[in-house]
Amino acid sequence: DAGVIQSPRHEVTEMGQEVTLRCKPISGHNSLFWYRQTMMRGLELLIYFNNNVPIDDSGMPEDRFSAKMPNASFSTLKIQPSEPRDSAVYFCASSFWLGEMVGNTIYFGEGSWLTVV
Amino acid sequence: AQKVTQAQTEISVVEKEDVTLDCVYETRDTTYYLFWYKQPPSGELVFLIRRNSFDEQNEISGRYSWNFQKSTSSFNFTITASQVVDSAVYFCALSEAAGLHSGGYQKVTFGIGTKLQVIP
Numbered sequence: 001d002a003g004v005i006q007s008p009r010h011e012v013t014e015m016g017q018e019v020t021l022r023c024k025p026i027s028g029h030n031s032l033f034w035y036r037q038t039m040m041r042g043l044e045l046l047i048y049f050n051n052n053v054p055i056d057d058s059g060m061p062e063d064r065f066s067a068k069m070p071n072a073s074f075s076t077l078k079i080q081p082s083e084p085r086d087s088a089v090y091f092c093a094s095s096f097w098l099g100e101m102v103g104n105t106i107y108f109g110e111g112s113w114l115t116v117v
Numbered sequence: 118a119q120k121v122t123q124a125q126t127e128i129s130v131v132e133k134e135d136v137t138l139d140c141v142y143e144t145r146d147t148t149y150y151l152f153w154y155k156q157p158p159s160g161e162l163v164f165l166i167r168r169n170s171f172d173e174q175n176e177i178s179g180r181y182s183w184n185f186q187k188s189t190s191s192f193n194f195t196i197t198a199s200q201v202v203d204s205a206v207y208f209c210a211l212s213e214a215a216g217l218h219s220g221g222y223q224k225v226t227f228g229i230g231t232k233l234q235v236i237p
Contacts, residue, residue: 031222031223033225042227042228042229042230043208043227043230045225045226048222048223048224050222055222056215056222056224089160091162093162095223097222097223104223105152105164105167106152106164106212106223106225107164108154108161108162108164109161110160110161111160111161111162113160
């Protein structure tokens, strides 16, 4: 089975431009996570969807960031306008949530490496 | 609140040496899960192991072994006879349920990671 698929793998953009990162979770998974990884802050959870509904977006840094999940097989993370401090690796991950069983393994995509110049 | 501490930011060992990566966690829940992930230089995050809070048995998988001790809130990872291919950043993570009053979701916190360099 295919894993979590992210695109683009690498993106270089100019400050002020809009950036859209895309994610296709593993088929059958009902939970989707967006993480950001930087040297300074490590892995940070940005937003979590369950059954396509945003459940926890407390990690979204500011209004420039938005995320959508229009259906079970697709999610986007948008940054508008982008700034150099947004440069990071953005990971999408998915799992299957079974109620209070919290041990469901989270599988990660290969990441989208974003550079804002 | 939950917290995962990986106190070792970088470790260097010579090939064939054993190495232990430490992970200490904090949680008030009685039901939780712990994970280890590997991030090689290529950047992807690879799942290694999952352990629930009710199972303190140690686990061995080839050269990898994990020691879970609830008494010390630790979930340490040992690589025996390290190899150059083990060079990576290793993340420990804690998963617990949150928001149960509204349906619940899986809240996962990652440690800062330990960078392991195995020198040939």
